[in-house]
Amino acid sequence: MESGSLHTRRSEQLREIIEERIATGRYLPGMRLDETELATEFEVSRTPIREALMQLTFTGLIDIRPRRGAIVAKISPHRLCEMFEVMAELEAMCGRLAARRLTEMDQRNLREAHKACEAAHDEGDPDEYYRRNEKFHMAIYAASHNGFLIEEATALHRRLGAYRRLQLRVLNRLRTSYSEHSAIVEAISAGDGELAAELLRKHIIVQGERFADLIASLSI
Amino acid sequence: MESGSLHTRRSEQLREIIEERIATGRYLPGMRLDETELATEFEVSRTPIREALMQLTFTGLIDIRPRRGAIVAKISPHRLCEMFEVMAELEAMCGRLAARRLTEMDQRNLREAHKACEAAHDEGDPDEYYRRNEKFHMAIYAASHNGFLIEEATALHRRLGAYRRLQLRVLNRLRTSYSEHSAIVEAISAGDGELAAELLRKHIIVQGERFADLIASLSI
DNA sequence: AAATGTAATCTTGCATACAAGAACGTCGTT
DNA sequence: AACGACGTTCTTGTATGCAAGATTACATTT
Structure with a gap:
């Protein structure tokens, strides 16, 4: 979205890189992030690294324990459920507002994003579906026409990414996910905010529940 | 609330102090925050000041423009409305969950906080009412039994403080605010989540609207 | 052999030094 | 007199140095 923005502060770039590594699983929950190590790897001093880590603390991606360094945040299944519960509500709110405020452009974007998901769904490519699913949800956020809500929803979405x-990948939820999307698009297009909200709430909450089950069964 | 927590990092204390000054209006929106000045005032180096400022950026209380320093965030009336719209939804969610999950302890706390508001309301003391109103809302958040939601709601509540x-103070909303509280308490106690949600949503949204009117009329 | 206390080492947190970009004022030119 | 270019100064961004707390390993004692 705003990838074109110039980052004059080194720490911003570093934050993005580290964020990416956490999101993609290269840095696993619980892993320690050594300031000096990172500094030598990125060929900067510890200062910008520290700044990046602090930013990530506020994003919730890492935990900094005083004098004991930073570790990638371990989110407990319980907390994850709580987060999905809030995410569900934010998405529901986006959907409700989107249904009320939808412009033609919004609708075009939404349907386009939905079609893109269909393609990835047909090919059964989870990674590609993941990316397009993200765009689909972003389209709903954008259609809410509430800039602050868009930011908050996007931030939490990334955090749960x-x-x-x-x-x-694991639960092969592609099929159900896609069909749920269809209903959501229709509800929003029809201007039925309450239905859209309810569908989105369920769409998200089920992810939290399933995920909790998954974690519990793996006894992580 | 958690003032008893040990802050081993200096920047945490500094953040709280600066946050307080912004919240209480000592630092007004648009005001420039000079790192060196703050450093000499608090008798620390620029490093912890910079850390505190960065944290405040993520809280949304200040804006840092690269190489141009930090200023207290100017929230436009439009954006403020957006924020109140989200706040309304978060509070509504708290209310809905509270109605479903209310324990006896929660109910006691809620009624107690409500009674405290009544006293301040009778005395017509806006400052005291403000503080007790805060506690009332916190009691609702707590009753939601969703730790993540509690954190998010509290953060946004503070940001709008x-x-x-x-x-x-200006609009003399004490009377209506208090009577709305009564209805909310009853709805939650009765276990009517949807009603509680709806009442809370309106209770908050009206603040945003009124505030926008106020600002517009003052043409700030 | 296990456990506890102590010392060495490592890492963080803060201070200071240095470099680079931005704001401001001055001087010169038209 | 007004506008523009240049240089000074101020402030931020980054690097490094130093001190204090935390971890770890080892030695001593039971």
Whole structure:
């Protein structure tokens, strides 16, 4: 979206890189992030690294324990459920507002994103579906026409990204996910905010529940 | 609330102090925050100041423009409305969950906080009412039994604090605010989640609207 | 052999030094 | 007198140095 923005502060770039590594699972939950190590790897001093880590603390991606360094945040299944519960509500809100405020452009974007999901779904490619699913949800956020809500929803969406990705791959939720999307698009297009909200709420909450089951069964 | 927690990092304390100054209006929107000045005032180096400022950026209380320093965030009336719209939804969610999950302890706390508001309301003391109103809302958040939601709601509540305070004082909303609280308490106690949600949504959204009117009329 | 206390080492947190970009004022030119 | 270019100064961004807390390993004692 705003990938074109110039980052004059080094720490911003570093944050994005580290964020990416956490999201893609290269840095696993519980792993320690050594300031000096990262500094030498990225060929900068510890200062920008520290800044990046602090930013990630506020994003919730890492935990910093005073004098004991930073570790990639371990989100407990319980907390993950709580987060999905809030995510569900935010998405529901986006859907409700989208249904009320939908422009022609919004609708075009939404249907286009939905079609793109269909293609990835047919090919059965979880990674590609993941990316297009993301765009689909972003289209709904955007259609809410509430800039602050868009930011909050996007932030939480990203924060849950790693877990959602895992779930799509493992649980093969592609089929149901896609059909749920169809109903959501129709509800929003029809201007039925309450229905859209309810469908989205369920669409998200089920992910949280399934994920909790998955985690519990793997006894992580 | 958690003032008893040990802050081993200096920047945490500094953040709280600066946050307080912004919330209470000592640092007004648009005001420039000079790192060196703050460093000499608090008798620390620029490093922890910079860390505190960065944290505040993520809280949304200040804006940092690269190489141009930090200023207290100017929230436009439009954006403020957006934020209140989201706040309304978060509070509604808290209310809905609270109605479903209310324990006896929750109910006691809620009624107690409500009674405290009544006292301040009778005395017509806006400042005291503001503080007790805060506790009332916190009691609802807590009753949701969703730790993540509690954190998010509290954060946004704080972020809007300065504006809510101003509004209570100027618009003399004490009377209506209090009577709305009564209805909310009853709905939650009765276990009617949807009603509680709807009442809370309106209770908050009206603040946003009124505030926008206020701002517009003052042509700030 | 296990456990506890102590010392060495490592890492973080803060201070200071240095470099680079931005704001401001001055001087010169038209 | 007004506008523009240049240089100074100020502030931020980054690097490094130093001190204090935390971890770890070892030695001593039971």
